[in-house]
Amino acid sequence: MSARPVWNRVFADTPRRPYIPAVVWAGDDDARIDRTVDPDAWADAVAADIPLVTQVDDGTDVGHMIPTSSASMPSLVRLMLEQLDPRTDQNVLELGTGTGWSSALLSAALTEGSVTTVEVDEQVAGAARKTLKDHCRTTLPTMVVGDGLEGHKEGAPYHRLIATMAVRHVPYAWVEQTTSGGVIVTPWGNVYNNSGLLRLIVGDNGTASGRFVGNVNFMWARSQRSKFDGRRFVGDVISDPDTARIRHTLTDPRPLREEHADFAIGLRLPEVEHRTFFGRGDRAEEFTVWYADGESWAAIDYKPGVDSYEVNESGPRDLWREIEAAYDAWRAQGEPPREQHGVTVTRDGQWTWLDGPNGRVDIGPTRT
Numbered sequence: 001m002s003a004r005p006v007w008n009r010v011f012a013d014t015p016r017r018p019y020i021p022a023v024v025w026a027g028d029d030d031a032r033i034d035r036t037v038d039p040d041a042w043a044d045a046v047a048a049d050i051p052l053v054t055q056v057d058d059g060t061d062v063g064h065m066i067p068t069s070s071a072s073m074p075s076l077v078r079l080m081l082e083q084l085d086p087r088t089d090q091n092v093l094e095l096g097t098g099t100g101w102s103s104a105l106l107s108a109a110l111t112e113g114s115v116t117t118v119e120v121d122e123q124v125a126g127a128a129r130k131t132l133k134d135h136c137r138t139t140l141p142t143m144v145v146g147d148g149l150e151g152h153k154e155g156a157p158y159h160r161l162i163a164t165m166a167v168r169h170v171p172y173a174w175v176e177q178t179t180s181g182g183v184i185v186t187p188w189g190n191v192y193n194n195s196g197l198l199r200l201i202v203g204d205n206g207t208a209s210g211r212f213v214g215n216v217n218f219m220w221a222r223s224q225r226s227k228f229d230g231r232r233f234v235g236d237v238i239s240d241p242d243t244a245r246i247r248h249t250l251t252d253p254r255p256l257r258e259e260h261a262d263f264a265i266g267l268r269l270p271e272v273e274h275r276t277f278f279g280r281g282d283r284a285e286e287f288t289v290w291y292a293d294g295e296s297w298a299a300i301d302y303k304p305g306v307d308s309y310e311v312n313e314s315g316p317r318d319l320w321r322e323i324e325a326a327y328d329a330w331r332a333q334g335e336p337p338r339e340q341h342g343v344t345v346t347r348d349g350q351w352t353w354l355d356g357p358n359g360r361v362d363i364g365p366t367r368t
């Protein structure tokens, strides 16, 4: 019978702990915690409402320490499943098996339905397969090793599709493989800002459309990672930080760092990456934001108590001017929050909007 899962029961019956490997990285500094060395610290991390990195650098030892698989934060897993809103007899596709915990939750929820889960990394998929076999108390999900950006045609159509890795473009295959009226939930972002949780409803005209419903931060789908990953931002990406055009601006950089402003600037300058570095000691309030697109870069210095800020720029684009223009365009719209924006996906591509599919987002400054 078609009913909504009782999530409290599903979570109570499906604890996270058995799905977490012996070594995880957690906290702001991604500290390594090994269960065999410090079982209490491991147990505390597993019980906390925090994400746990479960693989770095695709399981290699290159030493970049870039998270490549994780167990998401429990409250976020719950939010995403609630947004997915499946019925107990539906067919669900999950992309990004990771530890297998969310696959187990879905399997426990869909008492008369079915779950297929796709993981791109063979090693991660193998570990999840074993854990699910040992601990999943309900019908095992169908486990597939492959590129989730292609969905999984063999099991389609799906009533619900959930991705647990971030995409810059929603693949049209996902829309094609979801029933009309079905729901797609996915982390969505761009190089500038990767914080959108997008909820799309598939229409009967072959398109899908919907709003952002939350603030998340997921690792990228493997083939959509930043080209700057594994490189020092200032030093490698910006190899000439001392050679620049210098000018001053009256724009205070602090409000641009606010989450909704940052999101809105990202919609307008999706290919620009940025990082903020704070001062130390008695200069802890000072910071520099660096922006780069791989060819041009800009840096703005914030110092308290001044009303004009130094800007350094290099390359063919005046990146800081473009950032200011994108910020101004968002302010002119009344500073709408992330959740007032949405995305429409068609066979020809996707586009972002404000207040409904007809209010296309102004892409901001004209580039020269």
Ligand SMILES: C[S@@+](CC[C@H](N)C(=O)[O-])C[C@H]1O[C@@H](n2cnc3c(N)ncnc32)[C@H](O)[C@@H]1O
Pocket: 068, 069, 070, 071, 072, 095, 096, 097, 098, 099, 100, 101, 102, 103, 118, 119, 120, 121, 124, 146, 147, 148, 149, 164, 165, 218, 219, 220, 221, 222, 223
């Ligand atoms: C945040 S983790 C998944 C969390 C997981 N659902 C859990 O409960 O543990 C993201 C996973 O997506 C996988 N992934 C990345 N790109 C992928 C792709 N194109 N297709 C399928 N899986 C992908 C990563 O290898 C990683 O294991």
